[in-house]
Amino acid sequence: MYGWIWRHLPGNAWIKALTSVVLVLAVVYVLFQYVFPWAEPLLPFNDVTVNGQ
Amino acid sequence: MRVVARTLSELCITVGALIVLFVVYVLFWTGVKADSAMHHQIDDLRDQWAKSPVASRVARPSPHRPAPYKDGKPFAVMYIPRLGFTWNKPVLQNTKVPTLQKGLGHYAGTARLGQVGNFAVAGHRRTYGDPFKDFPKLRPGDAVVLTDGTTWFTYLIDTKPYKTVPTDIGVIDPVPRESGFTEPGRYLTLTTCSPEWGHSHRLVVWGHLDATQPVDAGKPKALRR
Numbered sequence: 001m002y003g004w005i006w007r008h009l010p011g012n013a014w015i016k017a018l019t020s021v022v023l024v025l026a027v028v029y030v031l032f033q034y035v036f037p038w039a040e041p042l043l044p045f046n047d048v049t050v051n052g053q
Numbered sequence: 054m055r056v057v058a059r060t061l062s063e064l065c066i067t068v069g070a071l072i073v074l075f076v077v078y079v080l081f082w083t084g085v086k087a088d089s090a091m092h093h094q095i096d097d098l099r100d101q102w103a104k105s106p107v108a109s110r111v112a113r114p115s116p117h118r119p120a121p122y123k124d125g126k127p128f129a130v131m132y133i134p135r136l137g138f139t140w141n142k143p144v145l146q147n148t149k150v151p152t153l154q155k156g157l158g159h160y161a162g163t164a165r166l167g168q169v170g171n172f173a174v175a176g177h178r179r180t181y182g183d184p185f186k187d188f189p190k191l192r193p194g195d196a197v198v199l200t201d202g203t204t205w206f207t208y209l210i211d212t213k214p215y216k217t218v219p220t221d222i223g224v225i226d227p228v229p230r231e232s233g234f235t236e237p238g239r240y241l242t243l244t245t246c247s248p249e250w251g252h253s254h255r256l257v258v259w260g261h262l263d264a265t266q267p268v269d270a271g272k273p274k275a276l277r278r
Contacts, residue, residue, distance in 0.1 A: 032082060036074075036079075048244060048245045049175045049219075050175075050224055050244055050255050
């Protein structure tokens with residue numbers, strides 16, 4: 001799948017590498033900003049109260 | 054066949070990277086976010102307090118009941134010297150998940166600061182800045198000092214951390230169960246999770262109001278070096 005992405009990126013190897021880095025950073029950003037904040041409360045670290053809120 | 058094996062291994066690498074990233078997020082990034090959020094809350098409070106002069110808030114004996122704490126908003130700063138001389142955290146109203154990501158949470162429905170009843174507060178032990186990381190170190194006699202901008206409230210802890218189950222809501226009763234208190238009084242309850250990274254139990258300590266003094270009178274003894 002990564003090979004497929006690499007083949008479909010435009011430009012020469014340098015531009016492809018640069019685009020890949022930008023893509024990876026974008027994915028990490030989306031994970032940290034949206035996906036992980038949603039997933040984290042589903043784990044037990046938030047349970048600090050005694051009334052189940 | 055080769056395509057299947059390659060795709061499968063790429064998938065494994067992706068999942069592994071995801072897990073590593075998530076661990077970084079939980080262990081490190083929530084702390085960074087929470088620290089900045091807590092500073093922000095404390096700055097907000099200080100601004101708010103600086104805007105209305107202390108005298109005008111104290112001198113007027115209010116004929117009305119004081120305004121209720123605003124949901125999800127900070128109303129006090131807590132200091133616990135045992136957890137570190139520079140340890141101070143904002144206390145926000147209610148104990149919902151987003152509130153506890155910005156500071157400590159005051160159980161809605163429990164007493165106001167310094168009033169008769171039980172002023173109950175919950176906080177994270179791990180993640181989101183680890184505010185109550187050293188909770189088990191609390192001992193009878195430790196001071197828990199709070200200020201709402203007009204008054205310093207010094208509570209003294211009376212019990213060692215008490216371990217209980219998450220459904221034990223009696224621990225935040227006005228006269229908390231299992232605390233050893235028998236008569237109505239001005240009590241304090243702090244709760245966090247136990248074990249450190251788990252959610253099967255809760256740790257609780259109780260204290261009572263020992264002294265109050267106006268902010269004009271300077272910091273209470275417990276906070277002086």
